[in-house]
Amino acid sequence: MHKESIFLVGPMGAGKSTVGKLLAEKLHYQFVDSDHEIEAKTGATIPMIFDIEGEQGFRNREALMIDELSLKSEVVLATGGGVVETESNRQHLRTRGFVVYLKSPVEALIQRTRHDRNRPLLQTGNPAQVLKDLMERREPWYLEMADLVIETQQVPVHRVVKQIIDRLESEKIV
Numbered sequence: 001m002h003k004e005s006i007f008l009v010g011p012m013g014a015g016k017s018t019v020g021k022l023l024a025e026k027l028h029y030q031f032v033d034s035d036h037e038i039e040a041k042t043g044a045t046i047p048m049i050f051d052i053e054g055e056q057g058f059r060n061r062e063a064l065m066i067d068e069l070s071l072k073s074e075v076v077l078a079t080g081g082g083v084v085e086t087e088s089n090r091q092h093l094r095t096r097g098f099v100v101y102l103k104s105p106v107e108a109l110i111q112r113t114r115h116d117r118n119r120p121l122l123q124t125g126n127p128a129q130v131l132k133d134l135m136e137r138r139e140p141w142y143l144e145m146a147d148l149v150i151e152t153q154q155v156p157v158h159r160v161v162k163q164i165i166d167r168l169e170s171e172k173i174v
């Protein structure tokens with residue numbers, strides 16, 4: 001099967017946006033970040049959307065955006081960490097492109113998201129516990145839909161990108 005677009009999935013802090021940008025550059029693909037596209041389209045930040053419309057409001061917007069972006073060819077798509085919460089997203093990503101799960105232990109995710117104020121689900125008294133709970137529910141979905149799983153703990157971004165490209169080349173996807 002020829003799969004043209006690359007979809008990055010994984011939790012908040014996995015590196016989807018960071019890895020995605022560099023990967024797209026190397027492949028000469030367009031880079032799209034679902035979270036950024038939702039913000040650009042609505043003219044509101046993600047925390048604002050959560051405030052005004054609640055998480056479900058955000059998920060509805062995200063599902064429309066994923067449907068649209070997953071149909072593009074030759075893109076690297078960085079998805080939001082919660083993309084797997086919606087069944088149609090899982091279905092579209094699995095069937096329309098090559099899915100890479102960027103895997104990291106919760107401890108690394110906690111460190112990487114420590115100073116961030118842009119992730120509304122982590123603006124609580126105990127973000128570490130939230131990340132643990134989310135991973136417990138979501139990891140089976142990330143794994144189930146992944147064509148490739150890449151461990152990113154203590155692996156610099158350029159090495160993660162190299163591993164993805166090696167695999168895409170060996171499977172003749174790019």
Ligand SMILES: Nc1ncnc2c1ncn2[C@@H]1O[C@H](COP(=O)(O)OP(=O)(O)OP(=O)(O)O)[C@@H](O)[C@H]1O
Pocket residue numbers: 010011012013014015016017018019035078079080081082112113119152153154155156157160
């Ligand atoms: N392999 C890596 N090693 C060390 N730090 C990393 C790595 N990948 C990403 N980071 C850092 O972790 C932080 C989070 O990365 P990034 O924003 O790319 O995550 P994300 O998966 O897009 O998260 P979200 O789902 O919230 O959008 C950034 O500060 C980034 O520089």
Ligand SMILES: O=C(O)C1=C[C@@H](O)[C@@H](O)[C@H](O)C1
Pocket residue numbers: 011012035046079080081082083118119120121
């Ligand atoms: O893990 C999540 O549910 C989220 C991750 C981010 O990428 C954003 O999509 C938003 O903050 C929700």
Ligand SMILES: [Mg+2]
Pocket residue numbers: 016017018033035078079080
């Ligand atoms: Mg991101």
